[in-house]
Amino acid sequence: MRDSNKQDAVIRWASDSDVPNLAQVHIDSYRSAYVNIMPALYLEGMTLEQQLKRYEALLSEGKEHVAVMSVDERMIGYLVLEHCTDDVAQHRHGGEIHSIYLLQEYCGRGYGRMLLDWGIRQLGEMGWTHAIVWVLKDNRSARGFYEHAGFILSGRERLIQRGAELVQVSYQRTIS
Numbered sequence: 001m002r003d004s005n006k007q008d009a010v011i012r013w014a015s016d017s018d019v020p021n022l023a024q025v026h027i028d029s030y031r032s033a034y035v036n037i038m039p040a041l042y043l044e045g046m047t048l049e050q051q052l053k054r055y056e057a058l059l060s061e062g063k064e065h066v067a068v069m070s071v072d073e074r075m076i077g078y079l080v081l082e083h084c085t086d087d088v089a090q091h092r093h094g095g096e097i098h099s100i101y102l103l104q105e106y107c108g109r110g111y112g113r114m115l116l117d118w119g120i121r122q123l124g125e126m127g128w129t130h131a132i133v134w135v136l137k138d139n140r141s142a143r144g145f146y147e148h149a150g151f152i153l154s155g156r157e158r159l160i161q162r163g164a165e166l167v168q169v170s171y172q173r174t175i176s
Contacts, residue, residue, distance in 0.1 A: 008071050008072055009069060009070070009071050009076075009111060009114060010069070010070045010071075011067055011068070011069045011070075011114070011115060011118045012067065012068060012070075013065065013066070013067050013068075014059060014066040014067060014068045014078065015059075016056075016059055016060075018055075018059075018066075018068050018075065019052060019055045019056055019059065020052065021068070021075040022051075022055045022066070022068065022075070022078055023048055023051035023052045023054070023055050024048065024051075025075050025076070025077065025078060025101065025103060026051050026054075026055070026078070026101065027046050027048065027051055028103055028104070029077065029101035029102055029103055029104065030043065030046065030101065031043045031044075031046070032103075032104040033101060033104075033139070033142070034136070034139070034162075037136055037138050037139055037166075038162045038163055038164070038166065039162075039163035039164050041163055042162050042163025042164070043163075045163075058080070063082060064080050064081065064082040064098060065080070065081040065082065065122070065126075066078060066079075066080050067079050067080075067081070067115075067118070067119065067122070069102070069111065069114075069115050071106070071111070076102055076103045076106045076111065077100070077101055077102035077103065077106065077111065077112070077115055078099070078100075078101060079097060079099060079100040079101075079115055079116075079118075079119045080097075080098040080099040080100075081095055081096065081097060081098065081119055081122060081123060081126075082095070082096050082098050083095060083096065083128075084096040084128075084130075084132045093128060093129045093130055094128055094129070094130035094131065094132045094172065095123035095126055095128030095130070095131060095132070095175075096131075096132045096133065096134075097116070097119055097120075097123075097131060097132070097133040100112070100115060100116060100119065100133075102115070112145060113145075113149060116145075116149055117149075119131075120173075120175055123175055124175040124176075128175060129174065129175055130172050130173065130174055130175060131151070131172065131173050131174075131175055132154075132170060132171070132172045133146055133151060133170070133171050133172075134158070134168040134169070134170050134171075135168060135169055135170075135171060136166055136167070136168055136169075137157070137166075137167040137168065137169050138166070138167075143169070143171075146171045147171075149173070150173045151171035151172060151173045152171060152172060152173060153169060153170075153171055154169075154170040154171060154172050155170075156169070156170040157169050157170070158170075
């Protein structure tokens, strides 16, 4: 897919051959996104071998839909879509943006919004009426990104473990 504002960007569904790049983009983007939010030891402890296994399993299981974004044939980001994992009744018709990450040098240039909009369209084509995303409560940048894209804070919170106990908040938006 090409976007009129970003002629150099291509978004497509991931294949097995993308696993090595996916794993590296995951590590690099995760570390930059969560510096000073997640414990440094947790971020530094991420290994390429772990991420290779993770993405091999993710693609082979097929429960989640993984897409990659490339610019000039270089993978710069990815997103993962799935059925909403939240058990709230209103989310039974929701698709979840499980992950969306870009390499740091591509942030703030419109690529993230392009990838998000593409993902929301895909959720709509899959039949979901709502898009849901969970964001770390302390990640002001990501929260602003979703709010700017029309997501509304739902008031739900949950705890996750990433080297420490962290709070996530849920956002949602109607897919039109």
